Amino acid sequence: MTTTTAAHDDHGHHGPAKGIMRWILTTNHKDIGTMYLWFSFIMLLTGGVMALIIRAELFQPGMQLIEPEFFNQMTTMHGLIMVFGAIMPAFVGLANWMVPMMVGAPDMALPRMNNLSFWILPFAFGMLLLTLFSEAGAPNFGWTFYAPLSTTYAPSSVTYFIFGVHLMGISSIMGAINIVATILNMRAPGMTYMKMPLFVWTWFITAYLLIAVMPVLAGVVTMMLMDIHFGTSFFNAAGGGDPVLFQHLFWFFGHPEVYIMILPAFGIVSHIIPTFSRKPLFGYSSMVYATASIAFLSFIVWAHHMFTVGLPLVTELFFMYATMVIAIPTGVKVFNWVSTMFQGSLTFETPMLFAIAFVILFTIGGFSGLMLAIAPADFQYHDTYFVVAHFHYVLVPGALFAIIAGVYFWLPKWCGNYYDEFLGKLHFWLSFIGVNITFFPMHFIGLAGMPRRIPDYALQFADFNAVASVGAFIFGFSQLLFLYIVIKTIRSGKQATPEVWEGADGLEWTLPSPAPYHSFSEPPQVK
Amino acid sequence: MSSKPNVAKSAIKHLFVALAMFGFGFALVPLYDVFCEITGLNGKVTGTVEKVDYTVDTSRTVTVQLLASKNAEMPWRFMALQEQIDLHPGEWKQIGFWASNTTASDMVSQAVPSITPARAAEYVQKTECFCFQQQPLAAGESKQMNMVFTISPELPEDIQTVSMVYTLFDSTEFADPETVAKLN
Ligand code: HEM
Ligand SMILES: [Cu+2]
Numbered sequence A: 001m002t003t004t005t006a007a008h009d010d011h012g013h014h015g016p017a018k019g020i021m022r023w024i025l026t027t028n029h030k031d032i033g034t035m036y037l038w039f040s041f042i043m044l045l046t047g048g049v050m051a052l053i054i055r056a057e058l059f060q061p062g063m064q065l066i067e068p069e070f071f072n073q074m075t076t077m078h079g080l081i082m083v084f085g086a087i088m089p090a091f092v093g094l095a096n097w098m099v100p101m102m103v104g105a106p107d108m109a110l111p112r113m114n115n116l117s118f119w120i121l122p123f124a125f126g127m128l129l130l131t132l133f134s135e136a137g138a139p140n141f142g143w144t145f146y147a148p149l150s151t152t153y154a155p156s157s158v159t160y161f162i163f164g165v166h167l168m169g170i171s172s173i174m175g176a177i178n179i180v181a182t183i184l185n186m187r188a189p190g191m192t193y194m195k196m197p198l199f200v201w202t203w204f205i206t207a208y209l210l211i212a213v214m215p216v217l218a219g220v221v222t223m224m225l226m227d228i229h230f231g232t233s234f235f236n237a238a239g240g241g242d243p244v245l246f247q248h249l250f251w252f253f254g255h256p257e258v259y260i261m262i263l264p265a266f267g268i269v270s271h272i273i274p275t276f277s278r279k280p281l282f283g284y285s286s287m288v289y290a291t292a293s294i295a296f297l298s299f300i301v302w303a304h305h306m307f308t309v310g311l312p313l314v315t316e317l318f319f320m321y322a323t324m325v326i327a328i329p330t331g332v333k334v335f336n337w338v339s340t341m342f343q344g345s346l347t348f349e350t351p352m353l354f355a356i357a358f359v360i361l362f363t364i365g366g367f368s369g370l371m372l373a374i375a376p377a378d379f380q381y382h383d384t385y386f387v388v389a390h391f392h393y394v395l396v397p398g399a400l401f402a403i404i405a406g407v408y409f410w411l412p413k414w415c416g417n418y419y420d421e422f423l424g425k426l427h428f429w430l431s432f433i434g435v436n437i438t439f440f441p442m443h444f445i446g447l448a449g450m451p452r453r454i455p456d457y458a459l460q461f462a463d464f465n466a467v468a469s470v471g472a473f474i475f476g477f478s479q480l481l482f483l484y485i486v487i488k489t490i491r492s493g494k495q496a497t498p499e500v501w502e503g504a505d506g507l508e509w510t511l512p513s514p515a516p517y518h519s520f521s522e523p524p525q526v527k
Numbered sequence B: 001m002s003s004k005p006n007v008a009k010s011a012i013k014h015l016f017v018a019l020a021m022f023g024f025g026f027a028l029v030p031l032y033d034v035f036c037e038i039t040g041l042n043g044k045v046t047g048t049v050e051k052v053d054y055t056v057d058t059s060r061t062v063t064v065q066l067l068a069s070k071n072a073e074m075p076w077r078f079m080a081l082q083e084q085i086d087l088h089p090g091e092w093k094q095i096g097f098w099a100s101n102t103t104a105s106d107m108v109s110q111a112v113p114s115i116t117p118a119r120a121a122e123y124v125q126k127t128e129c130f131c132f133q134q135q136p137l138a139a140g141e142s143k144q145m146n147m148v149f150t151i152s153p154e155l156p157e158d159i160q161t162v163s164m165v166y167t168l169f170d171s172t173e174f175a176d177p178e179t180v181a182k183l184n
Helices: A020-025 A029-057 A068-103 A111-133 A158-185 A198-229 A243-260 A263-277 A284-300 A313-341 A350-373 A375-381 A385-415 A421-447 A459-491 B004-039 B118-123 B177-183
Strands: B062-070 B077-080 B084-087 B093-100 B107-116 B124-129 B135-137 B142-151 B161-170
Touching (some): A020 A029, A029 A068, A029 A111, A068 A111, A111 A158, A350 A375, A421 A459, B084 B093, B107 B118
Parallel strands (some): B062 B161
16 A cells, blocks of 8 residues: 655664663653553453353352352453453554554654553552452442442442543543544655555544543443432432433443444454455455444444333334444445455465454354344343353454454564464464354353353253353463463564565555664655 | 644644543433433423313223332332223323331432333323422321323324333432421
8 A cells, every 4th residue: 555765774872761660651652552462461361360260150050169249240340351451452552553653653642641541551450450359349230330230239349440440531532532643643744544554544433432432431430429429319210310321321332332342453454364365455445434434323323232121112223223234334344354365365374364263253243243233132132141142252253353463463573573373373273262162152042041140040051151161261271372472472583574474565564673662753755 | 744733732622522522421411301301202201281171082091000119228118099090081180199108217209200101101291290299208107199190182092001100219318408398
């Protein structure tokens, strides 16, 4: 898509400072990106341990390992940590690393704010995790924290949860503003909007979603805080409020939030597939328009999470059809990825394997989403394991696989070494098999009626639950292999070329590998 | 292409958007109520209306089922005096519920109505309802609480039964001063 003048050579004379202060005070987009990625990986393992506790309890019917109260804390914390601590910061980390390099900028537009938005996160999650050790226990009302469970009936740790959410919200909003400001102001001469790489485009749109809905989330938790401590009754019917209002407000944030977690993934995959197909991306502009229409539609479908609260018929119909319409731009994207591969000279390095798995498995998640979108059918599926299967298909082999694919794809650029291809492929196959063994059976137990978020179940669900638990342990432990591969690559490995991949295209590949501490001090020319 | 003043300008502009969205979240609270009230969605028709003299549609009869329900935290006894009544659309009727504060302390309650099918809500008109105000009861006191209503003759033909549920909440904590004054 773009060609450039050669990048500026090495900038060793003002490289990074030494020691721990480098990381605390840094305003460098690469340092901050690295910290985001490590933070997110730590959260992935933390949330992963919780998931394995859940799956261990569900391995057999009956109560074996943990108390039901603790089970509820685990499902709640697992969801919160994965969504806000693992997936979202990972994408912000990738944006920090890649957006300036892709648009030909020296750094992010607001480097100091960048430092702050990262360093808020350890405090937010530290606070959330510490509630586990409090007497009241951690939040136990589900990651969707429906009122009045999260207000009238909440453990006292809910206040820490609320402040945690406020902090994460502030961090994401600052991160989003930074990305928007970078993209608007720091593009290299000649890089018009319709020449921007797709990862930049998808993040641009994601940043607007964040700016629009994170404040609404902050508002919702503020209302909870006021209901709990200041005697208001936003969500309390006794004082004239309405608990259904909570769900409307939450999902007004919540549905755009699920797209916040998938649009950057679309961007990553749209870089990897063309590279390993050795063809330009099929339908660049339709990709941009599809992303924008998905973002727009995501604001008018929220009540598909609320089909069973007693909505009137017209409302059910509206949200049902609006939800189904999203399948059209999503279908355009899948079509374009497949067409890009069609008649390409494909090779299957690790990033490509993860990207192809993404396309297939994300699509399965899209189809189960369409089934859930059918309002009358959702009365059967709602709050069963079918929903769990749906969103894990779009989030694990969806968002998470795209993040892993991106890490393998860009790692040689970041640290100057190729990763071990054999180990990468091993990691892929273990993850691919693990993920499907875990989540595929959940479709069936869900359709058969097993409710979600319950620590015990009827005997007839026993076999598939045992299978899912085995898969979860395979998947969980294979991520330790990922950790090993990344550390090994940072320390040694075959020296990477500037281009890294044959057929790679874009400004980031014109920089040497590893990318110098300051990317483009002289703006490159985009033709 | 990068220049500091432009960066600051974009940052501030987007910060304002974020602040506006924070406000919008709160604005949704009254908007939600207004929306429910105008459309009658959520079975929420709570406002009092002027009494209109409809021509009573004697050609059909609608069964109105009355249900009393209590929030889990509410210790009172609460029941409908009639389980159901029949009425011609346009005809005004008064019905009664009976509440009794069986506890040893003075309390204030608030009833929250809900109408099923929700489609019928916009045709239900009330000139008087105990659910319009908080209802205080002294310890051990009981009382009848009334509601005067009709269902307008425009009610779609296919609706033959309308259920009206009143859920009673303990709103002692949220009592307004006039209601508390009535207790003494
Ligand atoms: C074709 C696209 C999609 C459709 C039609 C769709 C539809 C739905 C529907 C109807 C539900 C509600 C099910 C219920 O609770 O009964 C749901 C739940 C959910 N979806 Fe999707 N979805 C789609 C894509 C996605 C994507 C891309 C993500 C995230 C990356 C996602 C994440 C979720 C989550 C997290 C939930 C569950 C929330 C909860 O109750 O905890 N969905 N989806
Ligand atoms: Cu949704």
